[in-house]
Amino acid sequence: MGLLGKLITAPLMPVRGVVWVAQRVAERAEAEYYDPAPVFAELAGLERRLAEGEIDEETFDREEDRLLERLEEIERYRRGELAPGPAPDLAPEPAADPGLPSDDPPDGGEQR
Numbered sequence: 001m002g003l004l005g006k007l008i009t010a011p012l013m014p015v016r017g018v019v020w021v022a023q024r025v026a027e028r029a030e031a032e033y034y035d036p037a038p039v040f041a042e043l044a045g046l047e048r049r050l051a052e053g054e055i056d057e058e059t060f061d062r063e064e065d066r067l068l069e070r071l072e073e074i075e076r077y078r079r080g081e082l083a084p085g086p087a088p089d090l091a092p093e094p095a096a097d098p099g100l101p102s103d104d105p106p107d108g109g110e111q112r
Contacts, residue, residue, distance in 0.1 A: 036074050043067050 043064065050060045076082040 034074050034077050036071060039067055039070050039074065 046055075046060060046063050046067070049055045050057070055063075073082065
């Protein structure tokens, strides 16, 4: 790009900078989210708490299942089988907006 092109696109430089920073932040957050080290540390802490009697077997089993599912999600992501972001079963379901009209007719009958 020549000098004229740089002068013409100069007003966009702040926008490009913001986009670049946002991309770096997203990459960093994704790397941290899919890092298995904290999950392994939490598993080790969970086993320690069970051994010390802080939690019962039922709590241990429930939390261990949750952490193992998380490790499976990380592994699927690393193999490229999963798009970035929380797994669909872990994402909160959207609440229905009571202000929007429903598809059901107001009288409860069939639609025509």
